[in-house]
Amino acid sequence: MKKIIKTESEWQDQLTPLQYEVTRHAATERPFNGEYADHNEAGIYTCVCCNTPLFESDTKFDAGCGWPSYFKALNPANVRELKDSTHGMIRTEVICNVCDAHLGHVFNDGPPPTGLRYCINSASLSFEAK
DSSP states (O other): OOOOOOOHHHHHHHSOHHHHHHHHHOOOOOTTOSTTTTOOOSEEEEETTTOOEEEEGGGEEOOSSSSOEESSOSSGGGEEEEEEOGGGOOEEEEEETTTOOEEEEEESOOOTTTOOEEEEOGGGEEEEEO
16 A cells, blocks of 8 residues: 655645644544534545545444444555544544544444444545445
8 A cells, every 4th residue: 555645734735724633633623513424425435635435425323422433444454543542541543544644533332233433533534425
């Protein structure tokens, strides 16, 4: 997998201020305010930084948490998980494996069949309708 590497200035030129803070500095958008929190159109959610396919709409569910939630990644090779011990919590951070963009976190409280809840910032996503 070929990595996409850009300077901070290049990322700032490409992204909105919120997208930049979320994807490049692991910020979190406010719950229930993201573009895709209540989005239900059929298609593929991609990384806003590099367009890597991340999640399919048929794996999206309403977790009631205020962020788009998915029970599995489209291709596990496209995401990477890292231990995150910031903010006094132990969580698992989800990162785009192509450009290292922060996407959100994954938790073990999701629905069947995986039991996972990928809690993802809308600001880290783009959408391609089917």
